[in-house]
Amino acid sequence: MELLRRRIIEDGDCLPGGVLKVDSFINHQMDAMLMKELAAELIRRFEGVEFNKIVTIEASGIAPAIMVGYLLELPVLFIKKSVPVSMNSVYVSSVYSFTKKTEYQLCVSKEFLREGDKVLFIDDFLAHGNAASAMIDLATQAKAEVAGMGFLIEKAFQEGREAIKRRYDVKIESLAIIESLENCNIIFK
Ligand code: 5GP
Secondary structure, eight states: HHHHHHHHHOEEEETTTTEOOOOOISSOOOOOHHHHHHHHHHHHTTTTTTSEEEEEEEETTTHHHHHHHHHHHHOEEESSSSTTTTOOEEEEEEOOOOOOSEEEEEETTTTOOOOEEEEEEEEEESSSSSSHHHHHHHHHHHHHHHEEEEEEEEEEGGGGGHHHHOOOOEEEEEEEEEEOOOGOOOOEE
């Protein structure tokens, strides 16, 4: 998507180790109008795919997910990154964080992810696919179906798409696909 590619070139920054910093419009300060355009494009790409709920992971997936949910008038469920003491009936899955270099647990209440749910998963980044794979694991535990996975930015060189496809047959869409961040040059696919 040209709009997002242009914004990444103008305002994105590259950190060592293949990390793209988009703090000025996605991950810290947010451009709500851009987010609305991105959500509309994700909706267009998943036209014809049936789902009843939007699912994301806190915190940075919430903004695009809620825009998609708002435009489609669907509930938005965000998976938590720790197991709250107040929640005792939950599905849990472990995930390794690429940016934080630690393992943490993803957790979702059995009340909100249910058998028969067909979910559209939305997140800001697809990198190695660990978070997305853990989300698929949670959906499998709940006997829910992941009908599609939509990302704002995919770092193709970290091969998350292949990692997901090896485990689960699902339509994956990314609005900007980065082929390389070598020497901090942002090269799009
Ligand atoms: P994965 O599990 O696919 O390796 O990584 C997905 C998660 O890690 C995303 O939800 C995002 O929060 C974070 N992430 C991975 N790579 C980047 C990056 O280059 N920049 C930023 N800002 N976040 C990233």
